[in-house]
Amino acid sequence: MPEALESKSVNKTSVLFVCLGNICRSPAAEVIFRDLVNSRGLKDHFFIDSAGTSGFHDGENADSRMISALKKRDYSQTSISRKFIKNDFNKFDYIIVMDESNYQNVLKLSSDADRSKVLKMTDFKSPKNDRYNHVPDPYFGGDDGFYEVIDLLEDCCANFLKSINS
Numbered sequence: 001m002p003e004a005l006e007s008k009s010v011n012k013t014s015v016l017f018v019c020l021g022n023i024c025r026s027p028a029a030e031v032i033f034r035d036l037v038n039s040r041g042l043k044d045h046f047f048i049d050s051a052g053t054s055g056f057h058d059g060e061n062a063d064s065r066m067i068s069a070l071k072k073r074d075y076s077q078t079s080i081s082r083k084f085i086k087n088d089f090n091k092f093d094y095i096i097v098m099d100e101s102n103y104q105n106v107l108k109l110s111s112d113a114d115r116s117k118v119l120k121m122t123d124f125k126s127p128k129n130d131r132y133n134h135v136p137d138p139y140f141g142g143d144d145g146f147y148e149v150i151d152l153l154e155d156c157c158a159n160f161l162k163s164i165n166s
Helices: 025-039 064-072 100-108 112-117 143-164
Strands: 013-019 046-052 094-097 118-120
Touching (some): 013 100, 025 046, 025 064, 025 143, 064 143, 094 100, 100 118, 112 118
Parallel strands (some): 013 094, 094 118
16 A cells, blocks of 8 residues: 555654645655655654645656656655645644645645644745745746755755654
Protein backbone atom coordinates (compact mmCIF):
# COMPACT_ATOMS: atom_id res chain seq x y z
CA MET A 1 0.00 0.00 0.00
CA PRO A 2 1.42 3.44 -0.86
CA GLU A 3 2.63 5.40 2.14
CA ALA A 4 0.03 8.12 1.56
CA LEU A 5 -2.81 5.63 1.97
CA GLU A 6 -1.56 3.94 5.12
CA SER A 7 -3.15 4.81 8.42
CA LYS A 8 -1.16 7.14 10.61
CA SER A 9 1.19 5.21 12.85
CA VAL A 10 0.95 6.04 16.54
CA ASN A 11 4.74 6.06 16.82
CA LYS A 12 5.41 8.29 13.81
CA THR A 13 5.34 12.03 13.38
CA SER A 14 3.19 12.68 10.32
CA VAL A 15 3.84 15.64 8.03
CA LEU A 16 1.82 16.75 4.99
CA PHE A 17 3.12 19.43 2.62
CA VAL A 18 0.44 21.32 0.66
CA CYS A 19 0.47 23.64 -2.36
CA LEU A 20 -2.09 24.42 -5.07
CA GLY A 21 -1.70 21.58 -7.58
CA ASN A 22 0.71 19.23 -5.78
CA ILE A 23 3.05 19.14 -8.78
CA CYS A 24 5.78 21.68 -7.92
CA ARG A 25 6.26 23.01 -4.39
CA SER A 26 4.67 20.42 -2.11
CA PRO A 27 6.16 17.34 -3.81
CA ALA A 28 9.54 19.09 -3.73
CA ALA A 29 9.12 19.78 -0.01
CA GLU A 30 8.07 16.15 0.50
CA VAL A 31 11.20 14.75 -1.18
CA ILE A 32 13.55 17.27 0.45
CA PHE A 33 12.12 16.64 3.91
CA ARG A 34 12.17 12.86 3.36
CA ASP A 35 15.84 13.07 2.32
CA LEU A 36 16.66 15.07 5.46
CA VAL A 37 14.83 12.60 7.67
CA ASN A 38 16.52 9.62 6.01
CA SER A 39 19.99 11.19 6.20
CA ARG A 40 19.55 11.60 9.95
CA GLY A 41 18.46 7.99 10.45
CA LEU A 42 14.89 9.01 11.32
CA LYS A 43 13.04 7.24 8.50
CA ASP A 44 11.11 4.96 10.85
CA HIS A 45 9.91 7.94 12.91
CA PHE A 46 8.13 9.88 10.17
CA PHE A 47 5.16 9.54 7.82
CA ILE A 48 5.55 12.11 5.00
CA ASP A 49 3.23 13.02 2.12
CA SER A 50 2.09 15.94 -0.03
CA ALA A 51 -1.21 17.15 -1.48
CA GLY A 52 -2.77 20.02 -3.41
CA THR A 53 -5.75 22.17 -2.55
CA SER A 54 -7.10 22.16 -6.10
CA GLY A 55 -7.04 18.55 -7.24
CA PHE A 56 -6.41 19.77 -10.82
CA HIS A 57 -3.58 17.29 -11.24
CA ASP A 58 -4.89 14.26 -9.32
CA GLY A 59 -2.97 11.14 -10.32
CA GLU A 60 -0.26 13.02 -12.21
CA ASN A 61 3.49 13.03 -11.63
CA ALA A 62 5.20 16.19 -10.47
CA ASP A 63 5.96 18.85 -13.06
CA SER A 64 8.80 17.64 -15.30
CA ARG A 65 10.75 20.85 -14.68
CA MET A 66 10.63 20.29 -10.93
CA ILE A 67 11.62 16.64 -11.34
CA SER A 68 14.59 17.76 -13.47
CA ALA A 69 15.66 20.48 -11.02
CA LEU A 70 15.40 18.06 -8.08
CA LYS A 71 17.37 15.42 -9.98
CA LYS A 72 20.18 17.93 -10.56
CA ARG A 73 20.32 18.31 -6.76
CA ASP A 74 20.43 14.51 -6.30
CA TYR A 75 16.81 14.16 -5.16
CA SER A 76 14.53 11.50 -6.59
CA GLN A 77 10.91 12.68 -6.90
CA THR A 78 8.29 9.96 -7.33
CA SER A 79 5.11 11.18 -5.63
CA ILE A 80 1.78 11.27 -7.43
CA SER A 81 -0.48 14.30 -7.07
CA ARG A 82 -3.56 14.08 -4.91
CA LYS A 83 -6.09 16.52 -3.48
CA PHE A 84 -6.03 17.63 0.14
CA ILE A 85 -9.10 16.26 1.95
CA LYS A 86 -10.70 16.90 5.32
CA ASN A 87 -9.61 13.46 6.56
CA ASP A 88 -5.98 14.58 6.24
CA PHE A 89 -6.48 16.39 9.54
CA ASN A 90 -6.96 12.97 11.17
CA LYS A 91 -3.84 11.50 9.57
CA PHE A 92 -1.29 14.29 10.03
CA ASP A 93 0.32 16.02 12.99
CA TYR A 94 1.63 18.87 10.83
CA ILE A 95 0.14 20.35 7.65
CA ILE A 96 2.68 22.68 6.08
CA VAL A 97 1.36 25.02 3.38
CA MET A 98 3.33 26.97 0.80
CA ASP A 99 1.40 30.27 0.64
CA GLU A 100 -1.48 32.29 2.07
CA SER A 101 -4.00 30.97 -0.44
CA ASN A 102 -3.13 27.37 0.48
CA TYR A 103 -3.35 28.33 4.15
CA GLN A 104 -6.85 29.80 3.77
CA ASN A 105 -8.09 26.87 1.65
CA VAL A 106 -6.84 24.31 4.17
CA LEU A 107 -8.31 26.24 7.09
CA LYS A 108 -11.74 26.23 5.39
CA LEU A 109 -11.82 22.45 5.90
CA SER A 110 -10.51 22.52 9.46
CA SER A 111 -12.23 22.37 12.79
CA ASP A 112 -11.08 24.70 15.55
CA ALA A 113 -9.07 21.83 17.04
CA ASP A 114 -7.25 21.21 13.74
CA ARG A 115 -6.13 24.78 13.09
CA SER A 116 -2.97 24.46 15.18
CA LYS A 117 -1.72 21.72 12.83
CA VAL A 118 -1.60 24.14 9.88
CA LEU A 119 1.67 26.04 9.51
CA LYS A 120 3.31 28.04 6.73
CA MET A 121 6.53 26.70 5.26
CA THR A 122 8.15 30.13 5.52
CA ASP A 123 7.52 30.15 9.27
CA PHE A 124 10.75 28.11 9.28
CA LYS A 125 12.92 30.25 7.01
CA SER A 126 16.38 31.39 8.07
CA PRO A 127 17.22 35.11 8.23
CA LYS A 128 18.97 34.72 4.85
CA ASN A 129 15.52 34.16 3.35
CA ASP A 130 13.72 37.04 5.06
CA ARG A 131 12.55 38.42 1.72
CA TYR A 132 10.13 35.49 1.38
CA ASN A 133 6.71 35.57 3.02
CA HIS A 134 5.64 32.49 1.04
CA VAL A 135 7.14 29.81 -1.21
CA PRO A 136 6.77 31.23 -4.74
CA ASP A 137 5.03 29.09 -7.32
CA PRO A 138 7.51 28.42 -10.15
CA TYR A 139 4.90 26.94 -12.50
CA PHE A 140 4.50 29.92 -14.86
CA GLY A 141 8.12 31.11 -14.68
CA GLY A 142 11.45 29.96 -16.01
CA ASP A 143 13.75 27.20 -14.81
CA ASP A 144 15.49 29.48 -12.30
CA GLY A 145 12.28 29.63 -10.28
CA PHE A 146 12.43 25.89 -9.63
CA TYR A 147 15.95 26.17 -8.22
CA GLU A 148 14.92 29.18 -6.13
CA VAL A 149 12.08 27.12 -4.65
CA ILE A 150 14.39 24.19 -3.93
CA ASP A 151 16.88 26.51 -2.16
CA LEU A 152 14.10 27.95 0.01
CA LEU A 153 12.58 24.54 0.76
CA GLU A 154 15.96 23.09 1.75
CA ASP A 155 16.36 25.89 4.27
CA CYS A 156 12.81 25.73 5.63
CA CYS A 157 12.67 21.92 5.79
CA ALA A 158 15.94 21.76 7.73
CA ASN A 159 14.67 24.35 10.22
CA PHE A 160 11.29 22.64 10.51
CA LEU A 161 12.96 19.32 11.29
CA LYS A 162 15.13 20.99 13.92
CA SER A 163 12.08 22.60 15.49
CA ILE A 164 10.16 19.34 15.90
CA ASN A 165 13.10 17.04 16.58
CA SER A 166 14.81 18.99 19.38
